Amino acid sequence: MxxxxxxxxxxxxxxxxxxxxxxxxxxxxxxxxxxxxxxxxxxxxxxxxxxxxxxxxxxxxxxxxxxxxxxxxxxxxxxxxxxxxxxxxxxxxxxxxxGKQAEIKLVINKLRLKEDLARLIGKNFESDSAEVMKYISSNDSLKQYGVDTSSLFTMIIPNTYKFYWTATLPRIFRTLLDEKNRFWSAKDRAAKAKALSMRKEEVYTLASIVEEETNDEGDRSKIGSVYLNRLRKNMPLQACPTIKYAMKDFTLTRIYEKYLFNPSPYNTYRKPGLPPGPICTPSPKTIDLILDAPKTDYLYFVAKADFSGYHHFSSTYEEHMLYAKQYQKKLDEYMARKKEKENAK
Known part of the structure; x- marks a missing residue:
């Protein structure tokens, strides 16, 4: 026992x-x-x-x-x-x-195309990029958010968003819409847009163009004033970044005259006013630069001939052409030297 x-x-x-x-x-x-x-x-x-x-x-x-x-x-x-x-x-x-899932941080910076957004969401969530692309290419899907396929990006404020991997597309886009509404209701942004006689979506679209023009905040603010002045005078925007977007070639460093005949509605050399929608997702800071753009009489700008990345701003076409010729001359010289080096290899 x-x-x-x-x-x-x-x-x-x-x-x-x-x-x-x-x-x-x-x-x-x-x-x-x-x-x-x-x-x-x-x-x-x-x-x-x-x-x-x-x-x-x-x-x-x-x-x-x-x-x-x-x-x-x-x-x-x-x-x-x-x-x-x-x-x-x-x-x-x-x-x-x-069911204690890991939190997904969806980091949205600058996006240019719907395909970029589809890849970003497909990489981070259960929905694959093909499913996302189908969703954001349908006006029937997007109408619940007050946007269409052209204005889609106006509901996206670059930021870091938190989700779970299983978040559905409606859940993701509803969160983006909530952030858009929060953004525009803060800091008198909606009132500032109204003071410019612009809709929030128009401010966003203009900011997307300025975002692509330069990285310098000081110049961005002045470029914003140039485009606002052109809009008030019913002048064509003639924004080079819209040509790159129209051609879907963001590597272009020089806009030749032949490019200006592109029939795309995003070609602001041919089409008056703002394009149908944004050409990227601009940073909140750039949107604020448009809303707070200084009052100037500038109508033209061109890159400085020292290739510093900064710009000359002018009120008259004559003054603008002087700076433009200086830049063109230096650019031609640079391209010639570059070609010589390539031929020497």
Whole structure:
């Protein structure tokens, strides 16, 4: 009898140790501080295989036992999960059971094309880029946000947005719309746009052009005043960045006369007023520079001949042409030297 009791105690202790090992021993085998795993279905065998292959767990049988006992397989949901280094089977099973997904930070900076937006969302969320592209290319999809395929970008304020990987496209775009509304309601922006006799979307579109003209804030502010003056005088904007957008070639460093005949509605040399929509997503700072643009009588600007990136601003066409010829001469000289070097290779 005593021997049986001793064996029973040993057996119970052994079972307890095995349970502790299953529950609390380190399950992970990766070296990084944490690792992400994408759960795309509730197929138990596929998930176990994936977790083993990605070094999230060491032993499929051990994790399966813990997950089964804790009811994880009945509760698991698709999503992106972050597993910390050193996590045990119980930690991972509880996280999956409770659906504690990792937070996705969608960082939006400057985008130029709908394809750029589709790739960015497809890279970070369950929806792939093809699905996103189909969604944002449909006016039926976009009308609930008060935009169409041309004005889509006007609802995107560059910022960092937080979501879960499983966020739907309507959820993502509703969040972007909420941020747009918050942005325009702050700092008297809507009132400033009205004072310029412009809609918010028009200010955004103009800011997108100025964003592409230069990186210097001082010059951006003056360029903004030039375009505002041209709009007031019903002059064509004649903005070179709109030609690049029309041709979908953002590597162009020189706009030749032949490019100016492009029939695109974004060609502001041929089409009066603002283009149908933005040519990029401008920074909030550039939007504010348009809203607070200085009052000037400038109607023209051209890059300085020293290639410093700064511009000469003029009120008369005659003065502008003097600066333009200086720049053209230096540019021709530079291109000639560049060609000589290429031929010498």
């Amino acid at each position: 005593k021997r049986f009791l001793r064996l029973l105690v040993v057996f119970v202790v052994l079972i307890g140790l095995i349970c502790c090992w299953l529950l609390f021993s380190q399950a992970t085998s990766f070296d990084a501080k944490s690792k992400y795993i994408m759960i795309r279905s509730n197929n138990k065998n596929a998930i176990l295989e994936q977790m083993k292959n990605e070094s999230i767990i060491k032993n499929k049988m051990a994790f399966n036992l813990v997950a089964s006992v804790t009811g994880t397989w009945d509760k698991i949901r698709t999503g992106k999960y972050e597993v910390k280094k050193g996590s045990n089977n119980l930690d991972i099973a509880r996280m999956l059971k409770n």
